[in-house]
Amino acid sequence: MNLFDEDMPRSPTENGNMGQEPRIDRRTWLTGAASLVGATAAGLLAPAWLPAEEGESARPTHVPGRSPSPYGVRAQGETIERLTLATHSLTPHQSLHGIITPSALHFERHHNGVPLINPDRHRLLIHGMVGRPLMFSMNDLVRFPSVTRTLFIECSGNSGHEWKGPAGKTVQDTHGLMSTSEWTGVPLATVLSESGVKPEALWVLAEGSDAAAMTRSLPLAEVLKNALLCYAQNGEALRPEQGYPLRLVIPGWEGNTCIKWLRRMKLGTAPFMTHEETSRYTDLMPDGTARQFTFVMEAKSVITSPSGGQRIEPGFVEIRGLAWSGRGAVRAVDISTDGGRIWHPAQLQEPVLPHCHTRFRFGWRWNGEEVLLQSRCTDETDYVQPTRAALVAARGVNSSYHYNAIQTWKVDQAGQVRNVQV
Amino acid sequence: MNLFDEDMPRSPTENGNMGQEPRIDRRTWLTGAASLVGATAAGLLAPAWLPAEEGESARPTHVPGRSPSPYGVRAQGETIERLTLATHSLTPHQSLHGIITPSALHFERHHNGVPLINPDRHRLLIHGMVGRPLMFSMNDLVRFPSVTRTLFIECSGNSGHEWKGPAGKTVQDTHGLMSTSEWTGVPLATVLSESGVKPEALWVLAEGSDAAAMTRSLPLAEVLKNALLCYAQNGEALRPEQGYPLRLVIPGWEGNTCIKWLRRMKLGTAPFMTHEETSRYTDLMPDGTARQFTFVMEAKSVITSPSGGQRIEPGFVEIRGLAWSGRGAVRAVDISTDGGRIWHPAQLQEPVLPHCHTRFRFGWRWNGEEVLLQSRCTDETDYVQPTRAALVAARGVNSSYHYNAIQTWKVDQAGQVRNVQV
Numbered sequence: 001m002n003l004f005d006e007d008m009p010r011s012p013t014e015n016g017n018m019g020q021e022p023r024i025d026r027r028t029w030l031t032g033a034a035s036l037v038g039a040t041a042a043g044l045l046a047p048a049w050l051p052a053e054e055g056e057s058a059r060p061t062h063v064p065g066r067s068p069s070p071y072g073v074r075a076q077g078e079t080i081e082r083l084t085l086a087t088h089s090l091t092p093h094q095s096l097h098g099i100i101t102p103s104a105l106h107f108e109r110h111h112n113g114v115p116l117i118n119p120d121r122h123r124l125l126i127h128g129m130v131g132r133p134l135m136f137s138m139n140d141l142v143r144f145p146s147v148t149r150t151l152f153i154e155c156s157g158n159s160g161h162e163w164k165g166p167a168g169k170t171v172q173d174t175h176g177l178m179s180t181s182e183w184t185g186v187p188l189a190t191v192l193s194e195s196g197v198k199p200e201a202l203w204v205l206a207e208g209s210d211a212a213a214m215t216r217s218l219p220l221a222e223v224l225k226n227a228l229l230c231y232a233q234n235g236e237a238l239r240p241e242q243g244y245p246l247r248l249v250i251p252g253w254e255g256n257t258c259i260k261w262l263r264r265m266k267l268g269t270a271p272f273m274t275h276e277e278t279s280r281y282t283d284l285m286p287d288g289t290a291r292q293f294t295f296v297m298e299a300k301s302v303i304t305s306p307s308g309g310q311r312i313e314p315g316f317v318e319i320r321g322l323a324w325s326g327r328g329a330v331r332a333v334d335i336s337t338d339g340g341r342i343w344h345p346a347q348l349q350e351p352v353l354p355h356c357h358t359r360f361r362f363g364w365r366w367n368g369e370e371v372l373l374q375s376r377c378t379d380e381t382d383y384v385q386p387t388r389a390a391l392v393a394a395r396g397v398n399s400s401y402h403y404n405a406i407q408t409w410k411v412d413q414a415g416q417v418r419n420v421q422v
Numbered sequence: 423m424n425l426f427d428e429d430m431p432r433s434p435t436e437n438g439n440m441g442q443e444p445r446i447d448r449r450t451w452l453t454g455a456a457s458l459v460g461a462t463a464a465g466l467l468a469p470a471w472l473p474a475e476e477g478e479s480a481r482p483t484h485v486p487g488r489s490p491s492p493y494g495v496r497a498q499g500e501t502i503e504r505l506t507l508a509t510h511s512l513t514p515h516q517s518l519h520g521i522i523t524p525s526a527l528h529f530e531r532h533h534n535g536v537p538l539i540n541p542d543r544h545r546l547l548i549h550g551m552v553g554r555p556l557m558f559s560m561n562d563l564v565r566f567p568s569v570t571r572t573l574f575i576e577c578s579g580n581s582g583h584e585w586k587g588p589a590g591k592t593v594q595d596t597h598g599l600m601s602t603s604e605w606t607g608v609p610l611a612t613v614l615s616e617s618g619v620k621p622e623a624l625w626v627l628a629e630g631s632d633a634a635a636m637t638r639s640l641p642l643a644e645v646l647k648n649a650l651l652c653y654a655q656n657g658e659a660l661r662p663e664q665g666y667p668l669r670l671v672i673p674g675w676e677g678n679t680c681i682k683w684l685r686r687m688k689l690g691t692a693p694f695m696t697h698e699e700t701s702r703y704t705d706l707m708p709d710g711t712a713r714q715f716t717f718v719m720e721a722k723s724v725i726t727s728p729s730g731g732q733r734i735e736p737g738f739v740e741i742r743g744l745a746w747s748g749r750g751a752v753r754a755v756d757i758s759t760d761g762g763r764i765w766h767p768a769q770l771q772e773p774v775l776p777h778c779h780t781r782f783r784f785g786w787r788w789n790g791e792e793v794l795l796q797s798r799c800t801d802e803t804d805y806v807q808p809t810r811a812a813l814v815a816a817r818g819v820n821s822s823y824h825y826n827a828i829q830t831w832k833v834d835q836a837g838q839v840r841n842v843q844v
Contacts, residue, residue, distance in 0.1 A: 060683065064633045065535025068511035068663065070503035072526040075666045076538070078659045081492035089490035097606035097654035098570040100522060104494040105658070113487025116498070145740050145785055148520040148771050184519035211486045232519035234656070236527070237500045241490065244497045261482065318567050349570050351773045363567055 080105065083172055087111070088155070089241075090176025093304045093322065099150070099349075099357040101179035103234045108241040109155050109177065111212030115261055119237075119245035122209070124191075124229070128266035131196025138231065138245050144186035147228060149251065152324045152357045154178035154297045156254035156281060156401035163397050166419040171307040174407060174419060178324075180357040181242075183249050185230030188223060192265075201267035205274070206248050209263040216257050216281075217271035218250070219293070226251050229262065251355035252326030253295040254401070256281055286396035297326035299385050300404040301333055301360070301377035307409055308419045312366055319346070319362040325379035326355065332378045333360040339372030339408065339422050340387065346375070354380075366411070372422060373409045388421050502527065505594055509533070510577070511663075512598025515726045515744065521572070521771075521779040523601035525656045530663040531577050531599065533634030537683055541659075541667035544631070546613075546651070550688035553618025560653065560667050566608035569650060571673065574746050574779045576600035576719045578676035578703060578823040585819050588841040593729035596829060596841060600746075602779040603664075605671050607652030610645060614687075623689035627696070628670050631685040638679050638703075639693035640672070641715070648673050651684065673777035674748030675717040676823070678703055708818035719748035721807050722826040723755055723782070723799035729831055730841045734788055741768070741784040747801035748777065754800045755782040761794035761830065761844050762809065768797070776802075788833070794844060795831045810843050 080096075082089035088109040091101055101107075108114075119138045127133035155177035161167035168174035192204075201220055208214040218227075227250045231238060238244040243260030250257050256276065271277060271293070283291040301323035306312045323333045329352050334343035346360040360375065377385040386394075388405040395402075410420040502518075504511035510531040513523055523529075530536070541560045549555035577599035583589035590596035614626075623642055630636040640649075649672045653660060660666040665682030672679050678698065693699060693715070705713040723745035728734045745755045751774050756765035771781040782797065799807040808816075810827040817824075832842040 060537030060539050060631050061633055061635050063537075065532060065537040067508070067535060068504065068506040068530045068532070070506055070511070072504075072528070072530075072661050072663055075541075075659060075662045077541070078666075080658060082490065082494075084490040084492055086489070089492070096657045097568070098604045098657055100604045100657045102657045103524065106494070108490045108494075110487060110490070113489060115482030115485075115487040117482050119497075119499070143738060143740065146519070146742070146783065148781055182520045182522045209482050211483055213483050235518045235520055235522045235524045236502060237497060239494050240497045241494055244500075316565060318565065320568070351775065353773065359570055361568065 082107070083176065088177065090172045091179045092172045093175060093302070094171045094307050094310065096304070099180050099322070099359050100234065101181060103181065103236070103239050103242070106179040106181060106233075106239065106242055107155065107177050109157075109255060110210065110241070110260075111214050112210055114241045115210045116240070117209060117245060117261060122245050122263065124246060124262060125264045126192060126195040126267075127264070128205075128268050129198040129201035130192075130267050131198065134195045136191065141186055141191070141229060141246065142231060144190055146184055146186055148182060148184040149228065150180060150182045150353055150356050151249060151251050152178055152180045152355065153249070153255045153258055154300075154324070154326075156256060156294075156297070159403040159405075159407075160400045162403050162405070162407075162421070163399055166421045168308065168419055170309040171302060171304050174308070175302045177255070178357075181233045182235065183228060183230045184232035185228040185249065188227040188229055188248070191229060192224070192267075197267055200269055203268050203271050205264070205266040205268065205272045206257075206259040206262060207264040207266075208243075208259045209261040214256075214259060214276070215272070215274040216259060216276055217274060218257060218295075220267070222295075223250055250295070252297060252328070254281070254297055257295055281401065283395065283401055284398040286398070294402055297324075298402065298404045299323070299325035299327065299330070299377045299379040299383050301375040301385060302407045303335075303373055303375050303409055306373065306411065306417045308417055310417045312411060312415045312417065314366050314368040314415070317364050317366050319364050319373065319375075321360055321375050322357045323348075323360055323375065323377040324355075324357050325377065325381075325383070327383065328380040329354040330358040330377055331380050331382070333358070334376045334378075335362040335364075336374040336376070337364065337371045340374050340376075340406065343376065366415075368413060368415075370413055371411045372420070373411060373417075374406050376406050504529070505598065510599065512594045513601045514594045515597060515724070516593045516729050516732065518726070521602050521744070521781050522656065523603060525603065525658070525661045525664070528601040528603060528655075528661065528664055529577065529599050531579075531677060532632065532663070532682075533636050534632055536663045537632045538662070539631060539667060539683060544667050544685065546668060546684060547686045548614060548617040548689075549686070550627075550690050551620040551623035552614075552689050553620065556617045558613065563608055563613070563651060563668065564653060566612055568606055568608055570604060570606040571650065571777075572602060572604045572775055573671060573673050573777050574600055574602045575671070575677045575680055576722075576746070576748075578678060578716075578719070581825040581827075581829075582822045584827070584829075584843070585821055585825050588843045590730065590841055592731040593724060593726050596730070597724045599677070600779075603655045604657065605650060605652045606654035607650040607671065610649040610651055610670070613651060614646070614689075619689055622691055625690050625693050627686070627688040627690065627694045628679075628681040628684060629686040629688075630665075630681045631683040636678075636681060636698070637694070637696040638681060638698055639696060640679060640717075642689070644717070645672055672717070674719060674750070676703070676719055679717055703823065705817065705823055706820040708820070716824055719746075720824065720826045721745070721747035721749065721752070721799045721801040721805050723797040723807060724829045725757075725795055725797050725831055728795065728833065728839045730839055732839045734833060734837045734839065736788050736790045736837070739786050739788050741786050741795065741797075743782055743797050744779045745770075745782055745797065745799040746777075746779050747799065747803075747805070749805060750802040751776040752780040752799055753802050753804070755780070756798045756800075757784040757786075758796040758798070759786065759793045762796050762798075762828065765798065788837075790835060790837075792835055793833045794842070795833060795839075796828050798828050
């Protein structure tokens, strides 16, 4: 029974009324007498057929649709892409929802491209200071007891261009070197225990099977806590650019330690001092010394909407963004619309998971005046995301990595959003 | 610095020893003296280059890999697909990990195909017993306060062929009409409140914009609790076959109530008695009467590995599967390897979310004898998933829908897994 046999009339939308309060709570929202967003009063519109200029697609109820398909693709017209550069690509957070990054849009960072690996031939070697060296096929690894965790991976260079000034135009530019996936694999501790780690082993080298043979040294006690050897991402096999068929994932640590295309782990007494640990991935401090082995990604957050390059209309605006901490779970996110003078608590989307992006939201009404939007993350250790001034005072501006200052988006009177630093 | 400049030697794997215990706890696993899975002692192998028959791809460290890409695709050779039929397709759970179903593999069920809809022209009309009828564009809806939830959607016909006997060969056949996604949208309650629902309104009709103009009547008080008008799935816009650009998602309710391509909601005092409510989606009982408006999907579970069509080897086997309940969260999953006489608690992967697939795991050692594998879900209401005998005693075998009996997989002495009923 089709009770209503007409297609929807087409109409322009109109914007609702504006107000002064910076915040709208759910009760106000739900009892609001006025339509804060641009719903159109249906009774004011004459019922009308959709114009035919788009052909039959304008009348989807009039033509049978297409059949089921073996592996789905996006809707025509949905064309969000990763911004690609020579050695990396960026996740377009300005266009995404929730916390799961579609695997097709997970950021990439490679040191010599994405290798083509036959999983049937791929092996993981465990050797060095172990009771017995062992080599595992992918079939071996998949048989081990498995674990699934939803985790962010953030490149230590995420927001790195912001050290020198407001560089990125969009949140993809400024914060696109991070993504979140549901990862499945076997705990590293389980696999290492098969080889019998010798008591004097304190570090482990992880090596990838790419043309860079990417290697990092990792403190063993730390990675035994919760590192995973992952073979699945968001339900299916890892994507090639995420390390197919095997990736080391260390919750909360900088992305380069999450070695992709993992083929070897060697146990030893000291760091192996690979070139990633001398020429790269250190943090140059104001006094000329360099911090080394700064694995943990400190607490950080960013407003993804409204964000650079977007334009807002006066009236209700839900401020949306992501917060995360390499030290565990997010405890709170606060929002400022005045460049950091007054802070309001944002709502956190449950479940709030450790070492995972947390989506935050804050109902706000924009009155058309110039504003400076900021978000500030506090993690479960009570660490508070620093202002840019505090970060620079401690670290100078010669680092490339571990920039986690509060991001400021300026909204001008036209509603245009731009990256600024205050 | 590349400390280890040789490719991994290639070797056959060997299987570990067998035992008698049906279960292996983590402590046993971690301190086990023998390699339970087929790791190869690396020292026994002569270092060897990989054979060159696959060309340079066999030596991924020797050739620069490909560059970053705007929208990633799966690895070559990873070819899991939905099994497609005329009106639906099935999720291949035997090959998936974790709980997120990749959007490309989310099951489909359409009543007249997948419509092609221009989101710029799509409208949602709210009318009937409301203070003022309203029409919303997609831009209007996206501006409302949003919510993200990870939820299963299960077709009421999932496992429906099993009413008459063991029909499906694989878990995709038997349980493929269900999937889990991270859904983002606006609470239905928020949008309806804009129209001012009249006190006498007790039911709401939801209508899709497909060629079937799919319609269902829903009890208003129930759907006001937690139904969402969703525009995003797993981070990006809904896939066309999941209702692009707008889908009603009612946590825990049969999939057909989660109206896709949603274009209209009409408030009224009684069910609208669409043909989906008379000719379909009722449950024929043994006494000839039919249950109607059986919206909630009761607690259920299934072992996805090992499952029908797979073959296992003696030794350690991690039994893996999914459990869920339309009434809320899963409280426990139990595993039997003897057709339901003795039950062992499975491990549940945290976080356990309401109205969401929960991944369970159970470490087991197969001794090569014939076994009957079963899983049994208990939900937070203490409802226990019924045996087939109990389900049939209550409901007969004339239903098409809401089959939630315990699934049995028989493993024969060759390790072959088959669908049986006990």
